Each structure stands twice: as C-alpha cells, then as structure tokens.
Amino acid sequence: MIISRQKNQDELKKALTGLARVFLVGCGACATVCKSGGEEEVFRMQEWLATGGIAVTGSVVIDEACHIMRAGRDLRQHRVAVDEADGILVLACGSGIQSIAISSAKQVVGGLDSLFLGNVRRIGEYEEKCSLCGECILNETAGICPVTTCAKGLLNGPCGGMAEGHCEIDDGVDCAWHLIYEKLKKQGRSAVFDRPVAPKNWSGKQKPGRHKVER
Amino acid sequence: MSRLKERLAAKEFVVTAEIAPPKGGDATLAIEQAKKLAELTALNVTDNQGANMRMSSLALSGLLCQAGIEPILQMTCRDRNRLALQSDLLGAAAFGIENLLLLSGDHASFGDHPEARSVFDLDSVQLLQTATGLMQGVDMAGKNLSSAPLFFAGAAVSPEAEPFDLMFLKYRKKIACGAQFFQTQAVFDPECFAGFMQAASPLQVPVLAGVLLLKNARMARFLNANIPGVKVPEALVERLDQSDNPLAEGVAIAREMVAVARACCQGVHLMTLGHEDLIPEILSI
Numbered sequence: 296m297i298i299s300r301q302k303n304q305d306e307l308k309k310a311l312t313g314l315a316r317v318f319l320v321g322c323g324a325c326a327t328v329c330k331s332g333g334e335e336e337v338f339r340m341q342e343w344l345a346t347g348g349i350a351v352t353g354s355v356v357i358d359e360a361c362h363i364m365r366a367g368r369d370l371r372q373h374r375v376a377v378d379e380a381d382g383i384l385v386l387a388c389g390s391g392i393q394s395i396a397i398s399s400a401k402q403v404v405g406g407l408d409s410l411f412l413g414n415v416r417r418i419g420e421y422e423e424k425c426s427l428c429g430e431c432i433l434n435e436t437a438g439i440c441p442v443t444t445c446a447k448g449l450l451n452g453p454c455g456g457m458a459e460g461h462c463e464i465d466d467g468v469d470c471a472w473h474l475i476y477e478k479l480k481k482q483g484r485s486a487v488f489d490r491p492v493a494p495k496n497w498s499g500k501q502k503p504g505r506h507k508v509e510r
Numbered sequence: 511m512s513r514l515k516e517r518l519a520a521k522e523f524v525v526t527a528e529i530a531p532p533k534g535g536d537a538t539l540a541i542e543q544a545k546k547l548a549e550l551t552a553l554n555v556t557d558n559q560g561a562n563m564r565m566s567s568l569a570l571s572g573l574l575c576q577a578g579i580e581p582i583l584q585m586t587c588r589d590r591n592r593l594a595l596q597s598d599l600l601g602a603a604a605f606g607i608e609n610l611l612l613l614s615g616d617h618a619s620f621g622d623h624p625e626a627r628s629v630f631d632l633d634s635v636q637l638l639q640t641a642t643g644l645m646q647g648v649d650m651a652g653k654n655l656s657s658a659p660l661f662f663a664g665a666a667v668s669p670e671a672e673p674f675d676l677m678f679l680k681y682r683k684k685i686a687c688g689a690q691f692f693q694t695q696a697v698f699d700p701e702c703f704a705g706f707m708q709a710a711s712p713l714q715v716p717v718l719a720g721v722l723l724l725k726n727a728r729m730a731r732f733l734n735a736n737i738p739g740v741k742v743p744e745a746l747v748e749r750l751d752q753s754d755n756p757l758a759e760g761v762a763i764a765r766e767m768v769a770v771a772r773a774c775c776q777g778v779h780l781m782t783l784g785h786e787d788l789i790p791e792i793l794s795i
C-alpha cells in the first residue's frame with residue numbers, strides 16, 4: 296500500500312493561508328491503515344482547524360481516493376458543503392489528492408506527504424520493498440528486490456561498502472545482496488550470479504505511467 | 511599507450527597514488543602536487559570522493575595529461591546516467607586519458623550534498639561493459655562511434671570483505687565484463703590479502719594492493735566508523751595507540767603491507783592523504 300504521513304502543522308498552516316472554510320476529505324484505504332487520513336484523523340484535523348479559526352463545512356472519507364470516478368461521485372454527493380468551502384483539504388496520498396483536484400475547480404490542499412509503496416511489518420511500521428520499476432527481477436534474486444532494498448539499486452552484486460552483511464549507509468540495515476546470496480545458497484541456486492545483469496530498461500517507466508488492461 | 515598498461519604487462523611492480531581535485535575552479539595547486547608524484551606510474555584522480563562535490567575528475571585528469579602526468583580517471587555511477595557516463599568517457603579519450611577506474615561510488619548520504627538524488631543508472635559491472643563496448647566502437651544503444659576510444663579499464667575490489675565467496679563472485683563478474691586491472695580497497699590484514707591473491711592469481715588480472723597510511727589511532731578509529739569498506743584491525747589500532755611516534759608507526763605498518771604486496775601481487779596503490787612526502791620511505795625496502 297501507499298505509505299503516507301501528515302505534513303507538519305507549520306507547513307499545513309501556510310498552505311491553508313487565505314482559506315476560512317474548508318471541506319475535508321480522507322481516504323478509506325491506505326491512508327486509513329497508515330493512520331494519516333482515516334475517519335479518526337479527519338476528525339482530529341477538524342478539531343485542529345477549529346483552533347486555527349478555520350471552519351469545516353463538511354467531510355467525507357472516500358473508499359479509495361485514488362479512484363477518480365468514485366472521488367468525483369462522493370464530492371458530488373456533498374456538493375452543498377463543498378460549494379460552501381473556499382478549498383478542499385485532502386488527507387490522502389498524492390494520487391488521492393489529484394483525484395480530488397481533477398473532480399473540483401476549488402483550491403485543493405494536500406495534507407499528507409506520500410512516502411513509498413510499502414509492506415506492513417506491524418501497525419505503524421512500514422518497509423519499502425518494491426519501487427515499481429516495471430521490469431521485475433525477483434525471480435532471479437530469491438524474491439528479494441535489489442532495485443529497492445539495495446541503497447544504490449545495484450544489479451550485479453554488493454558494493455565495496457558491504458560490511459559483515461550490513462549496508463554501508465546504515466549498520467542496522469541488511470545488505471540486500473548479502474540476503475540474496477544467502478537465500479540463493481540455501482536454495483542451491485546461482486540464479487542472478489550466473490550472468491552479468493544488463494542495465495535496466497527504464498523506457499517502460501516514462502512518466503506519466505499509463506496502463507490499460509485489454510479485455 | 512598507457513604506461514600503466516605497459517608496466518603491468520611487463521610484470522613490473524607498479525606504484526600508483528591518488529590526488530583529489532580541488533573544491534574550486536583553479537587546478538594549479540593540484541597539478542603542482544601531482545608533479546611531485548610524477549615518478550610514480552600513474553595517479554588516480556578521485557571523482558567526488560565520499561560524495562563530496564569537487565572539480566570533475568575528468569577536468570583534472572585532462573589537465574594532468576597536458577602536463578605529461580599519467581592519470582587514472584576515477585568514474586562513479588552515482589552522479590551521472592548512461593548518457594553522461596558515455597559522453598564523459600569519449601571526452602576522456604579526446605584528452606588522451608586511457609586509464610580508468612570504474613566504480614559504483616559511495617552513497618550520497620556520506621557527502622556534503624546529502625539531499626542529492628543518486629543516479630546509479632548503471633552499476634560498476636555495467637560501466638565496465640559499457641567502456642568495453644565503446645572500445646569496440648559501439649555505444650550502449652548499439653550505435654557505431656565515429657572513432658573507437660582506447661581505454662585501459664580497471665575496477666575496485668575489497669579483498670577483506672565477508673563473505674569471501676560473495677565478494678569473489680563480483681570480482682569474477684568484473685573480469686568477465688572487461689576489468690583489465692584492479693586496485694583494492696585499503697588492506698591491512700596480510701594473511702587475508704594473501705588468501706585473496708591465491709584465489710585471484712589464476713584469473714591473471716593484475717592487482718594493486720591498496721595501502722593506506724594511518725597517521726594515528728584516532729584516524730584509524732575514524733576510518734573504521736565512517737569509511738565504507740575500510741577495516742583497520744584492532745591490533746594495528748593498539749600499535750598506533752602505544753607508539754610515541756604514531757606517524758612513524760603508520761609508515762612502518764604501510765611498509766609491511768607493501769612488502770606483502772611485493773610478495774604476492776603486482777603493485778600498490780598508495781593513499782597517503784597529504785603525506786605524499788613519505789612515499790619514498792613507505793616504498794623503501
């Protein structure tokens with residue numbers, strides 16, 4: 296899921312300058328799980344806004360804010376409250392914020408910073424394991440992603456900074472290539488170590504990405 | 511032709527050292543400094559070493575060539591994508607630079623621009639492949655070059671890294687992808703290094719042992735804590751700690767390592783960090 300966290304209050308205050316009334320939007324998916332934009336956070340945000348003299352004309356937690364049609368529909372259902380507001384404060388990832396921006400002409404204020412596509416270790420603890428590179432190499436790397444979990448995204452084995460299986464940037468982090476090596480060894484496979492891995496083809500990652508499932 | 515290549519081919523014992531480009535736009539002092547080291551076989555020119563921004567290694571290497579000093583152009587994958595790396599390699603050829611040391615590069619978080627976006631479009635193995643391809647007259651896209659550059663491409667290895675087999679897998683890959691010589695990370699453990707050379711020798715690619723001058727125990731501890739891949743054994747830190755003249759002790763330690771290198775590999779790469787005047791002493795037999 297998309298890991299996000301709330302912007303600090305100073306930054307948010309600045310972004311809300313000039314808005315006396317806002318409509319609040321949360322997201323029922325990732326931002327709810329990350330505790331950055333669910334029901335509870337929307338409620339608390341409303342209280343905080345009140346202390347700063349900003350009125351909340353209404354609020355909604357959209358099922359998945361990244362769903363453009365659904366976001367548009369939910370906003371239309373709250374048209375009166377939305378119309379009364381000077382702007383819309385969105386507690387969702389960057390995708391969700393833009394669903395709202397697409398669906399309304401009002402000024403949209405994003406309340407979250409989106410961090411990464413993350414795995415949940417436990418509540419409140421998230422780890423980045425995939426950076427959506429578009430050309431997955433996991434089948435050859437024992438299910439461990441070097442593109443993402445190696446600090447340099449190296450494709451041909453560890454750098455000279457690996458020390459006792461740890462990464463050069465942080466003793467507390469395992470070197471991805473050490474993990475790959477150990478796991479392949481246990482499986483009795485040489486896989487990725489058999490060949491020089493060619494440079495990645497990033498052309499499939501041209502921005503903005505689009506994908507259409509053929510029916 | 512590259513003097514480094516010639517001397518290695520002639521099985522001579524080769525000595526290299528390194529200089530860092532200045533943090534500024536005037537290379538006069540760096541060239542002066544390099545001239546004092548001109549009798550060595552070649553001089554590495556570091557590339558934003560430790561991810562600290564300085565004059566480009568390409569510029570200083572080009573100036574050294576013009577001054578008649580043979581550089582080894584260090585090039586990392588941290589700061590440039592494949593277009594920039596290839597065009598810099600062609601630029602190097604235009605300056606007459608042949609020796610390359612192709613590296614992945616320290617992570618940007620170590621340096622003075624921790625907010626920079628690291629590139630790593632290629633890794634060191636792929637950069638070696640790229641240089642090899644250019645020498646054959648084709649770029650990474652398969653396009654022909656109007657003239658093929660001539661390089662003597664080297665790579666780095668950390669002989670003391672654990673696990674040995676994992677480090678050695680990458681060593682083999684680098685050779686398969688065109689590494690024509692190696693300079694090692696600073697080595698301090700004679701037995702460990704000799705063990706590495708035993709495995710490496712059959713592959714017949716010349717190795718220059720990295721010998722770093724330890725100035726005192728504090729420096730050794732600092733390296734252990736802050737420099738990726740450098741591990742000064744506790745026994746050596748002790749020796750420096752207990753000496754009345756730590757710098758002389760450091761020179762003695764370096765001489766011991768040079769002696770090990772003379773016995774089992776083809777040269778040394780000296781890292782003396784401002785004490786270049788001590789190089790003759792370190793090399794004396």
Ligand code: SF4
Nearest residue numbers: 425426428431432440
């Ligand atoms: S290689 Fe890594 S980043 Fe790319 S798709 Fe697979 S898991 Fe994701």
Ligand code: SF4
Nearest residue numbers: 445454462463470471
């Ligand atoms: S130590 Fe391992 S994980 Fe860290 S940058 Fe080097 S190869 Fe990647």
